Amino acid sequence: EVVMTQSPLSLPVSLGQPASISCRSSQSLVSSDGNTYLDWFHQRPGQSPRRLIHKVSDRDSGVPDRFSGSGSGTDFTLEISRVEAEDVGVYYCMQGTHWPEITFGPGTKVDIK
Amino acid sequence: QLHLQESGPGLVRPSETLSLTCSVSGGSIRSNGYHWGWFRQPPGEGLQWIGSLYYTGTPYYMPSLKSRVTISGDTSKNQFSLRLYSVTDADTAVYYCATFTDHFLRFDPWGQGTLVTVSS
Numbered sequence: 001e002v003v004m005t006q007s008p009l010s011l012p013v014s015l016g017q018p019a020s021i022s023c024r025s026s027q028s029l030v031s032s033d034g035n036t037y038l039d040w041f042h043q044r045p046g047q048s049p050r051r052l053i054h055k056v057s058d059r060d061s062g063v064p065d066r067f068s069g070s071g072s073g074t075d076f077t078l079e080i081s082r083v084e085a086e087d088v089g090v091y092y093c094m095q096g097t098h099w100p101e102i103t104f105g106p107g108t109k110v111d112i113k
Numbered sequence: 114q115l116h117l118q119e120s121g122p123g124l125v126r127p128s129e130t131l132s133l134t135c136s137v138s139g140g141s142i143r144s145n146g147y148h149w150g151w152f153r154q155p156p157g158e159g160l161q162w163i164g165s166l167y168y169t170g171t172p173y174y175m176p177s178l179k180s181r182v183t184i185s186g187d188t189s190k191n192q193f194s195l196r197l198y199s200v201t202d203a204d205t206a207v208y209y210c211a212t213f214t215d216h217f218l219r220f221d222p223w224g225q226g227t228l229v230t231v232s233s
Contacts, residue, residue, distance in 0.1 A: 033216075037216065048211075054217055055217075096216075100165075101176065102150075104159055104161065107159045
């Protein structure tokens, strides 16, 4: 099983300030087709998850451009350039490279200082 | 626009079978390239993939749950279902259905989720 880890697990941030979340995988996420299937999800309190980014750095439709993803191999990062109040919640990374196995990181809780 | 909605009992007794259904509207579970998945989230914990049903009818399961899970589809009702056998209190969670496409090009929408509690 591919194990995903995230850090930090809790991230207090001031409004308008940047935030950065790290995600690491126990195995390379480079697929045999050359793509890297590493996604980021956001789950607001009491809501279902919503995907923000797929294939490391491609934003999903409607996702603000203050969200960006980067990384390669086993190390990945989600960055929020200027945190807004609606960004609170838990962020999860997810790998799909090793399909038919999908695994998530433990989550990083972002809240406002 | 696709819409998914979970339904099923909110309480299941230990050792019994958890059964949930996901009703799909705005699209067909036979749509080319679509996967129809089940996920869960124990209270206060993270997300876990349980398994998925490909549009062809082929199921895929998380290895650690494979021996206790069946995911099937009913094309006449445009629904897909989860059965989890021999449940314990560790199976208490919010259960979500969601859809994604080949290579995860799309990964939405998710259902609103339904809490299933395992308790005697």
